[in-house]
Amino acid sequence: MTASNSDIEKAADVLRAGGLVALPTETVYGLGADAENPAAVGRIFQVKGRPSNHPLIVHIGSAELLDDWVAEVSDTARLLAERFWPGPLTLVLPRGPRVPLEATGGLETVAVRVPAHPVARALLTAFGGGVTAPSANRFGSVSPTTADHVRTELGDAVDHVLDGGSCDVGVESTIVDVTGDTPSILRPGGVTREELEAALGRPLAVPGASPIRVPGQHPSHYAPRARVVLVEPGEVVAEAERAQDQGLRVGVFLPAALSGTPVKAHAVVEVPASAAAHARGLYGFLRELDEQGCDLIIASLPQEEGLGVAIANRLGRAAGPRPAGDDRS
Incomplete structure (x- = not known):
């Protein structure tokens, strides 16, 4: 962990004031805002140039906090949370009242995960709430895996950048829909299908076209200038x-x-x-x-x-x- 405690406290203050903080996770750097502040969440969409109907992921400090953010937690969701959190797995569940529709793209589902990076976890503890954090880059472009990537692409549009070194995983989290009886992978990522199926003891569905909107489904995404x-x-x-x-x-x-x-x-x-x-x-x-x-x-x-x-x-x-x-x- 490279960010100091004072730096993390400063970042938490920025979030409380409705600002934007770039934070490291084990997957990529995220552009974070207070998940319960619709105006702050709106700034994320503005800075990224992201369509407002593209939902964000809410990052929380531990699996024990999941019930605070969603309306219902299935046995499958609990099993996956216990096995893979903290880590690069996002679960899609019914939205709880703490999550504004601005963060879900207007959907009644919410994507939630517990990041494993020590700086991200320290920030969540210091802040004491949930943080919406898509990748800290312009919509559709290459995701950042270092703090310098964030600074180069977003510059002064970010109120504070926490430097946690290079990301260990390097690609975004796996997103799994656990709203129904059959869990399905909506986006492949840092937790593999093989690992998920081993934990569940059964196959997962991989829909060709998901009825649930989640990050990373745009036909052109993660794209360089070339x-x-x-x-x-x-x-x-x-x-x-x-x-x-x-x-x-x-x-x-x-x-x-x-x-x-x-x-x-x-x-x-x-x-x-x-x-x-x-x-x-x-x-x-x-x-x-x-x-x-x-x-x-x-x-x-x-x-x-x-x-x-x-x-x-x-x-x-x-x-x-x-x-x-x-x-x-």
Whole structure:
């Protein structure tokens, strides 16, 4: 933990005054506001440029506080909270009266989690309430995994930045709908499907299109300024060289199996063989290639198992169709 106690107390005061605090979690840095202050929550949407119907996640200090924020807690929800909290798991449950509709995008459900990062937990303890905290970046762009990422992207729009070092997990939390009889994964993330099913002793549903709106469902999301193109692992080198010969400044995510292979490109990032290391570095790699002035990023998807599912999800959305008027590239 790098933030001092006085820094954490200052951040808690900022939250009480209706301000915005960037805080580290084990997944990514969040842009936090008092979850019970509709005006403060509204500032999050304004700063991020986030549509007001996109719900936020409420971060709380412990699993024991869950009943204070939701209307009903199923046995499945309690089991998952006890097993995975604090940690990168978000549970979707019926909204309790403490949560304003501004924080849920107008829905009668609320997404809740207990972060594991010691700075985030210290802030929640000092503040004494819930904190809504989506990723601390402009809507649709690459999530931040260091305090410097936040400062570079949001600058003075954030009232206080807590520095907790680099995020350990590197991709957002897994979101699980536990409002009904059959729990379902709405967004893959830092807790894998295999881990969830082992804890529950039964399969989880993975709906093609969720009826519940949750963060990270936009077709274009987690996207750098450079355009991202996905190809098969064995085609990465040839596709990169073809684009480079066309006059583009090409960045390459070189698969671990091709480590050390010469590539004709503007910049190359070697993808770690470990899925955990790949996830931890993913957003930093995208930002690095942006900083090196790449026009195009050529990448391939990992095996979709374990954390590879979350990595593939993020890369797929980074390569998604961008809305009209998007000026990142």
